[in-house]
Amino acid sequence: MDAVTSSHALSGINILKSNASKFRHDSSVHACGIRHGSSSTSERAFQKLKLQNNTSVGGKRSSSTAVWTHPLSPISDIEEDKVGVLVLNLGGPETLNDVQPFLYNLFADPDIIRLPRLFRFLQRPLAQVISTVRAPKSKQGYASIGGGSPLRKITDEQADALKIALQGKGVAANVYVAMRYWHPFTEEAVEQIKRDGITKLVVLPLYPQFSISTTGSSIRLLQRLFREDKILSTLPVAIIQSWYQRQGYLNSMADLIQKELQSFASPHHVMIFFSAHGVPVTYVRDAGDPYKDQMEECVGLIMQQLKGRGVHNQHKLAYQSRVGPVEWLKPYTDEVLVELGQKGVKSLLAVPVSFVSEHIETLEEIDMEYKELALKSGVENWGRVPALGCTSTFIADLADAVIEALPSATAITATATSTTRINFAQDPLGFAVKMLLGSVLAFLLLLFPGLKNQNWGDPGQKLFHNNYALFHKRG
Numbered sequence: 142m143d144a145v146t147s148s149h150a151l152s153g154i155n156i157l158k159s160n161a162s163k164f165r166h167d168s169s170v171h172a173c174g175i176r177h178g179s180s181s182t183s184e185r186a187f188q189k190l191k192l193q194n195n196t197s198v199g200g201k202r203s204s205s206t207a208v209w210t211h212p213l214s215p216i217s218d219i220e221e222d223k224v225g226v227l228v229l230n231l232g233g234p235e236t237l238n239d240v241q242p243f244l245y246n247l248f249a250d251p252d253i254i255r256l257p258r259l260f261r262f263l264q265r266p267l268a269q270v271i272s273t274v275r276a277p278k279s280k281q282g283y284a285s286i287g288g289g290s291p292l293r294k295i296t297d298e299q300a301d302a303l304k305i306a307l308q309g310k311g312v313a314a315n316v317y318v319a320m321r322y323w324h325p326f327t328e329e330a331v332e333q334i335k336r337d338g339i340t341k342l343v344v345l346p347l348y349p350q351f352s353i354s355t356t357g358s359s360i361r362l363l364q365r366l367f368r369e370d371k372i373l374s375t376l377p378v379a380i381i382q383s384w385y386q387r388q389g390y391l392n393s394m395a396d397l398i399q400k401e402l403q404s405f406a407s408p409h410h411v412m413i414f415f416s417a418h419g420v421p422v423t424y425v426r427d428a429g430d431p432y433k434d435q436m437e438e439c440v441g442l443i444m445q446q447l448k449g450r451g452v453h454n455q456h457k458l459a460y461q462s463r464v465g466p467v468e469w470l471k472p473y474t475d476e477v478l479v480e481l482g483q484k485g486v487k488s489l490l491a492v493p494v495s496f497v498s499e500h501i502e503t504l505e506e507i508d509m510e511y512k513e514l515a516l517k518s519g520v521e522n523w524g525r526v527p528a529l530g531c532t533s534t535f536i537a538d539l540a541d542a543v544i545e546a547l548p549s550a551t552a553i554t555a556t557a558t559s560t561t562r563i564n565f566a567q568d569p570l571g572f573a574v575k576m577l578l579g580s581v582l583a584f585l586l587l588l589f590p591g592l593k594n595q596n597w598g599d600p601g602q603k604l605f606h607n608n609y610a611l612f613h614k615r616g
């Protein structure tokens with residue numbers, strides 16, 4: 142997928158795939174309230190762009206900077222603009238009492254459980270059932286990491302650090318946090334943006350790779366909120382779609398891996414084990430989610446970075462955190478760990494690669510479940526790379542990404558295209574059959590609550606599994 146293309150029913154917003162590999166990271170800038178350096182590579186490029194824009198026609202792509210300009214929003218306005226950055230994240234329950242309602246919000250999202258359009262009316266009842274069945278297992282997980290998700294605190298810290306890094310680069314901006322499924326909700330952040338009179342907005346997902354289920358879902362919600370609002374519908378917005386290719390991010394990941402390898406007695410013999418959050422395989426196969434491709438490319442780029450530093454360890458990518466009965470992206474982390482252990486791999490360094498803060502899947506799933514499984518399977522030495530969090534080089538790079546995106550901000554206008562409609566046009570018979578089966582199973586589920594499949598939390602009946610699998614095949 143190319144930069145500045147809209148995708149997955151997200152047309153109408155200027156979406157950037159932040160591909161600024163030509164920008165070196167600026168190690169003189171420190172985030173998290175530390176030191177702020179002078180002009181960075183990106184800042185200089187930004188200044189250069191300002192000059193360029195004064196002399197060139199808008200709407201042209203700047204090949205040396207990976208920044209696109211738009212005739213409606215000349216870069217020379219940025220100094221007068223009131224800039225906002227909207228940081229997107231998933232959100233997590235802060236207490237155990239929040240777990241079920243948080244799960245309800247998650248499963249009520251049509252980008253998480255993808256029902257055919259005609260059966261969307263079942264979304265909420267289904268979410269109620271699934272969240273109730275899943276809650277006990279989820280609660281156990283959150284209880285084991287201190288009774289709640291650390292996501293809000295870490296995201297707030299990252300937002301503060303980003304504001305400071307932007308300031309250090311000469312851009313005064315308000316940074317807002319918009320969570321998809323828990324506080325502070327996206328709606329609240331958007332209201333605050335309106336109250337503050339922001340005149341130019343950059344949307345920055347805290348997911349390096351794009352997935353329909355994460356960045357895509359948040360963007361879809363934003364599109365709706367912005368279109369429905371008189372003021373917001375004219376606000377120039379730039380959306381950074383993904384940023385896993387950025388040099389600053391890759392450097393920061395390589396730094397963390399290199400550092401962690403040193404904690405092993407024999408660093409060369411450690412297998413670098415990338416574990417990414419999975420998505421159901423239908424997202425990639427049927428709905429065109431670029432997540433898998435981007436993840437594979439991302440891992441390749443990190444390894445390339447490490448090779449450039451003389452680190453030639455073996456590596457492997459696998460997918461974790463599957464929920465429900467459907468097939469998810471493979472290979473599965475738990476299965477690979479067992480295989481590697483049985484094959485005689487003795488040292489493993491786990492690298493969480495789909496997310497930039499610690500959360501339940503790093504603190505509980507990787508640090509507890511997977512570690513135990515690996516050790517039981519024959520692995521003797523286990524390590525885990527921490528999430529990037531507020532690492533200064535990383536935050537500085539995010540600030541650069543924001544600055545590079547600013548000139549492309551443009552108002553949200555066009556109407557979204559629907560994947561469902563496309564699928565229907567391509568395969569009307571298949572579409573009708575799936576809808577019919579989906580409806581029969583959904584009604585069965587609602588009429589006979591006993592059919593709830595306990596595998597969302599506990600072992601149980603199979604029918605609900607199959608039901609869910611059908612729902613996942615949208616259209």
Ligand SMILES: C=CC1=C(C)c2cc3[nH]c(cc4nc(cc5[nH]c(cc1n2)c(C)c5CCC(=O)O)C(CCC(=O)O)=C4C)c(C)c3C=C
Nearest residue numbers: 231232233234253279290292352354418420464495500501
């Ligand atoms: C890139 C990151 C993520 C993708 C892709 C993703 C897809 C996805 N997740 C679920 C179901 C659940 N996710 C849950 C929590 C959760 N997921 C992510 C990230 C991605 N999810 C995060 C950051 C979190 C929050 C963690 C925290 O600390 O609070 C949960 C709840 C936890 C649990 O019960 O395991 C569920 C459920 C689906 C179905 C999905 C793709 C369709």
Ligand SMILES: [Fe+2]
Nearest residue numbers: 231418419462
């Ligand atoms: Fe998830």
